[in-house]
Amino acid sequence: MNQKQNSRTTGSAHWQQSQAQQSQTQQAQPVQRSYKDTLFRMLFNDKEALLSLYNAVGQTNYKDASQLEIVTLENAIYMNMKNDLAFLINLELNLYEHQSTWNPNMPLRDLFYVAKEYEQLIRKDTLYSSRLVRLPVPRFLVFCNGKMPEQAERIFLKLSDSFEKATDDPELELKVTVLNINAGCNETLMNACRLLKEYSLYVARVRTYAAQMDMNTAVNRAVEECISEGILEDFLLKSRAEVVAMSIFEYDEERERELIKKAEFECGKEEGMKTGIELGKAQGMRALIETCRDLGASREAALLSLKKQFSLSEEEAERQLGKFWFVSE
Numbered sequence: 001m002n003q004k005q006n007s008r009t010t011g012s013a014h015w016q017q018s019q020a021q022q023s024q025t026q027q028a029q030p031v032q033r034s035y036k037d038t039l040f041r042m043l044f045n046d047k048e049a050l051l052s053l054y055n056a057v058g059q060t061n062y063k064d065a066s067q068l069e070i071v072t073l074e075n076a077i078y079m080n081m082k083n084d085l086a087f088l089i090n091l092e093l094n095l096y097e098h099q100s101t102w103n104p105n106m107p108l109r110d111l112f113y114v115a116k117e118y119e120q121l122i123r124k125d126t127l128y129s130s131r132l133v134r135l136p137v138p139r140f141l142v143f144c145n146g147k148m149p150e151q152a153e154r155i156f157l158k159l160s161d162s163f164e165k166a167t168d169d170p171e172l173e174l175k176v177t178v179l180n181i182n183a184g185c186n187e188t189l190m191n192a193c194r195l196l197k198e199y200s201l202y203v204a205r206v207r208t209y210a211a212q213m214d215m216n217t218a219v220n221r222a223v224e225e226c227i228s229e230g231i232l233e234d235f236l237l238k239s240r241a242e243v244v245a246m247s248i249f250e251y252d253e254e255r256e257r258e259l260i261k262k263a264e265f266e267c268g269k270e271e272g273m274k275t276g277i278e279l280g281k282a283q284g285m286r287a288l289i290e291t292c293r294d295l296g297a298s299r300e301a302a303l304l305s306l307k308k309q310f311s312l313s314e315e316e317a318e319r320q321l322g323k324f325w326f327v328s329e
Contacts, residue, residue, distance in 0.1 A: 039246050040098035040143065040199065041084040043235065045070070049195055050087060054094065056193035057141060057179075062089065073116055083113045093117060093136040099178075100250065101146040107159035107174045110140045114174075140176040143196075145203050153180045198232045205231075210251055219247045285310055289324040299325060 044050050047065040055062055062068075069088040085096040095110055095117070103109075118135060125133050148155060159174040160167065179186055181196060183204040190197035205226060209218035223244060227236050236243055288309060292302035302325065306317040 038084055038098050039243065039250060042239070042242075042246065043195060043199055043232075044085055044096070045072075050085065051089075053096070053193050053196060054087075054089060056189055056196065059192070060090075071117065071121070073113075073120065083110075086113070086117055088136055091136050092139050093121070094139045094141070097140075097142045099142055099144045099146055102144065102148055103142075104157060105162070106140070106142050106176045106178070107157050108162060110176055111159060111174050114138050114140075138174075140174065142176055142178040143181045144178050145181050145200060148178070148180050151180070151185075153185050154178065155180075195232075198226075201231050202226050206247060206251060215248050215251060219244050219251070223247075281310065285320050286324045289321060293325060 044053055047068050047070065050070065051062055051065045051068050054060065054068070067089055070085070071088055071093075072083060072086045083095055084098050085094075087094050087096075093114070095113055097106065097110070099106070121136070122133055127133060155178045157176040157178060159172065160170040163170065179189065181190070181200050183200050190200065202222060205222040206219055209221050212218070213221075223236055223240060225231075227233050285306060288305055289302055292305060297305075299321065303317050303321055306312055306320060307314065310317075312320065
């Protein structure tokens, strides 16, 4: 058995023994970011890897990675997030984005990004010339390993979905294709791009262990096992410390976003219940007042009933009675 095979056989068994050492390595070599980088971008920020992904998505067969030009803007930051990857090939401008949580606002975000990209690409041209300025065809893709609506494998988003008024023929449109890259989804795409499939398997491994143990332990165990099984092996061996730190950062942030969404839902539910209670109370007071009136009860009797049934002050009971006691004096 050679050394590499032996490593794969024994890797999973000794992963716990390396936790303290890995933790010390991460502390000694912190990952510096001026924005929230992603592991996806780190993986595919290479011409060969990116070309394999492009071929898998478009079912093309380009061989020469030198035909691909990466044009990701390092300063195109919006809300502390940036476009993951932008590149030119085949007269196309491709904007690839990775999302770990569902985001229906990608068309609007891509609108900002593509405007900045075009601004850079034609900076030597003038828009006041009689000559038509030529532009590469834009393509917008999002690779999502979060929970997609109805667990769909592919969803198409349009900028016009955000318009406050529906229109059959919007004068401004931008379409984004969202691909589900969770393990077990879009198998044809995954099989066409080995790196994407292995990334999906790594993410699934981290999530599984994160549900059972603290994040640091979960990520280190996932990394150790993936190396031993040949999943992203070369990449993980080369950049292990940074991958561990970045994965912890990403999944802590993902968990935080889920908690925020849950808190927003609970807050909305509470506000809805409060509104419903208040509406029900108002309808109840009106019904009581109108019933008293229709049965010939005196205004004083209706006032007393209001105070008793709804625990109102004299002033508030008088105010409600004035709203609904429609009797000519």
